[in-house]
Amino acid sequence: MxxxxxxxxxxxxxxxxxxxxxxxxxxxxxxxxxxxxxxxxxxxxxxxxxxxxxxxxxxxxxxxxxxxxxxxxxxxxxxxxxxxxxxxxxxxxxxxxxxxxxxxxxxxxxxxxxxxxxxxxxxxxxxxxxxxxxxxxxxxxxxxxxxxxxxxxxxxxxxxxxxxxxxxxxxxxxxxxxxxxxxxxxxxxxxxxxxxxxxxxxxxxxxxxxxxxxxxxxxxxxxxxxxxxxxxxxxxxxxxxxxxxxxxxxxxxxxxxxxxxxxxxxxxxxSRPGPPSAGRTLAGVVGLAWRLQRGAVVGWVVGIWSMGLLLGSFSESIQNMIEDNPTLAEYLQRAGVTNIVDSFFATSLLLLGIGASGFAVASALRTRSEESAGRVEPLLATGVSRARWLFGTLLVTLGGTTLVVASGGLGVGMSYALTTGRSSEMWRMTGYALVYLPAVLLLAALVVLLVGWLPRASGAVWVAVALCFVVGWLGSLLELPQWAADLSPFTHVPAVPAVPADDLALGPVLTMLALAVAALAAGWVGFRRRDIG
Structure with a gap:
């Protein structure tokens, strides 16, 4: 040539x-x-x-x-x-x-x-x-x-x-x-x-x-x-x-x-050749969805967990920096920051939660990609109903998202536990990380809503993920108006663990769960009524 x-x-x-x-x-x-x-x-x-x-x-x-x-x-x-x-x-x-x-x-x-x-x-x-x-x-x-x-x-x-x-x-x-x-x-x-x-x-x-x-x-x-x-x-x-x-x-x-x-x-x-006959799990929608997404779930869990480990490893250095810098300690005290390590962990868990929303959105969008590739119609031509297929697939999204969100908190907690010698920190940080789960699920539910009514626009949810990152990472620097910051569901999550567990306001968290359920139901109504493809 x-x-x-x-x-x-x-x-x-x-x-x-x-x-x-x-x-x-x-x-x-x-x-x-x-x-x-x-x-x-x-x-x-x-x-x-x-x-x-x-x-x-x-x-x-x-x-x-x-x-x-x-x-x-x-x-x-x-x-x-x-x-x-x-x-x-x-x-x-x-x-x-x-x-x-x-x-x-x-x-x-x-x-x-x-x-x-x-x-x-x-x-x-x-x-x-x-x-x-x-x-x-x-x-x-x-x-x-x-x-x-x-x-x-x-x-x-x-x-x-x-x-x-x-x-x-x-x-x-x-x-x-x-x-x-x-x-x-x-x-x-x-x-x-x-x-x-x-x-x-x-x-x-x-x-x-x-x-x-x-x-x-x-x-x-x-x-x-x-x-x-x-x-x-x-x-x-x-x-x-x-x-x-x-x-x-x-x-x-x-x-x-x-x-x-x-x-x-x-x-x-x-690609590895599959077994000559399918196992029992592949006979159901949930088993098939898990088989298709298990690699992504494992990859995201390991990635977010590793990032949590990295962030958690800085806790001792941050504490030493405050102890060695009285001027900075006085400045933080005037700013109302009583525990700099917990404030750092609050920011870390927020960013890990926003990162986990990437998996949630990508997993929920699998419903649209499977439909666009023409693989949903043959399934629905069998005894699988639309409800069984959609909610079976989304069950894997729910379980995978929970694992990914929890893995970030577990990574932070493991590093912090190794630093302090308190094994209870692993479970405390994992629990705090799960407080961000409703905000992540709300973004996934928004995907389902668009898949049901405006399937071609479902990819626009990535814009919402980008907005959450900008608000979470640069919001204070950009001095965004409150209405713009409120567009991110993560804005409404209590800043854990900077806020003690006894003082957590569960109202916003429950509200986001309710909104996620409502969006999921509305998306199902649209999906049931429209043509496939």
Whole structure:
């Protein structure tokens, strides 16, 4: 195959991908850019005096929990360093997720649907589909980086530093473009490709956090660490981004080699052949739903539990930081924070709960994806009723969501128990984590409501998940109006364990449970009345 024919059809496929994603990609890009701009503007308003900037450097730059989330404490004695410290986590994770979802959406998921085979019957090169998807995802990452640069320039930051931070963000997206492309060849299904990519992202975040907190070399094993090791406003070094480009090149070479070695519709990791006869559990809807989702349940439980372990391990460092810093202790006392460790755990459990909502929404959306793939109609043609199929599938969502939410609290409690020697902390933190379960289930019930009445719009619930994250992570910084904060169900959950168990207000929790049940019932009514498909 000559050089010209190797790219045959790539141009039209790029235009086709852009046509399909004419709403999807602009929403991703604009959301990340606007969020960065608004966050940067809010930071400048909050820390607008030398005294406040110096206080931030002392308080946040010495906090292990803050370093684990925000990255290495670089140049925190100037406003530019604080801007990056406050915005980098959100935009780096966001651009990575955008790249992975975009690539897998236009490669493995298209292959699962049989559309890649149709394209292959036309005059296109063997690697045209993956090339088009990579070009679009990488281009979108560059646009996010350019938008981040613009956001900092608008905030009157130096050009060199603004461009470097934008390049670091773009490099993160480009690396995970390669991760998504390679995972699409390794795994046999779209869900597996996304899961493998997210696992890689989780490992990258964990290595970076461990390395930054411990000030050791572990962060240099993480592509997320490379994007933050450019040390903007300090060393301003470009060379760590070369590591991102080298890894991307290696991933793309692996993608091409893997694609040439596998059959269409298969993956490098083959699907395991099933037993010659189905077991008793597969004879029912619940057993089938569990069989389809057990991998996702296990993956999410392990992931959220691991994140809980990481967050819980910072409890002793936080307590020591308060004891060694009387000024910070006095400041927190004036702010009404009586127990800094419990306040930290309250924020940790909130973020873990919002993370668990990702599983709940994805699991509930399986009802729509199974319907769109045409697998529901044959089931309903048998003795399975609509009610039995829908509620049997959602039973797995309920059980899986409960396990995922509880695993976060268990992870936090296990680390805290090892630190304090009190085994009861495991069960206390697990119980506190379950207080967030009604808020998570409410998002899943919203999926069912849309599946019942507006099935094509059911994916919009991901916007609600993103809103919950913004409110939970950046709400106080952005100074959102109360009505906007109230849109997140997590706003109405008592801040456990900062609030003693005896003082927990159960009214909001029970109200959210009632709303979830009502949304579920309304969704069932719509699903029963409309046509399948």
């Amino acid at each position: 000559n050089a010209m024919s190797a790219f045959t059809g790539v141009g039209p496929l790029v235009r086709f991908v852009l046509r399909r994603d004419r709403v999807y990609l602009p929403v991703w890009v604009l959301s990340l850019v606007v969020l960065t701009y608004v966050s940067a503007a809010a930071v400048r308003r909050t820390y607008d005096t030398p005294v406040e900037i110096a206080s931030y450097a002392v308080n946040m730059g010495t906090s292990p929990a803050s370093i684990a989330m925000g990255g290495p404490p670089v140049a925190l004695r100037e406003i530019g360093g604080i801007l990056i410290y406050e915005t980098s986590l959100t935009v780096l994770l966001g651009v990575a997720l955008m790249a992975v979802f975009t690539v897998v959406r236009h490669t493995r998921k298209e292959e699962d649907a049989g559309r890649v085979e149709l394209l292959g019957s036309t005059v296109v090169s063997p690697h045209a589909v993956i090339t088009a998807a990579v070009l679009v995802a990488a281009g979108a990452s560059v646009l996010v980086g350019a938008g981040v640069t613009w956001s900092f320039l608008v905030e009157q930051q130096p050009v060199r530093e603004s461009v470097l931070f934008g390049a670091a963000v773009a490099a993160m997206g480009i690396v995970f473009t390669g991760v998504g492309a390679c995972a699409a060849q390794v795994m046999s299904h779209g869900r597996g490709a996304v899961g493998l990519s997210l696992a890689f992202l989780g490992v990258a975040f964990g290595l970076r956090a461990i390395g930054d907190v411990g000030e050791n070399a572990w962060s240099w094993l993480s592509p997320m660490g490379w994007s933050q090791q450019v040390r903007v406003y300090d060393d301003n070094r470009w060379w760590p981004l070369a590591l991102s480009l080298v890894l991307t090149a290696a991933l793309l070479v692996g993608t091409v080699l893997f694609e040439g070695r596998r059959d269409l519709g298969a993956g490098i990791v083959p």
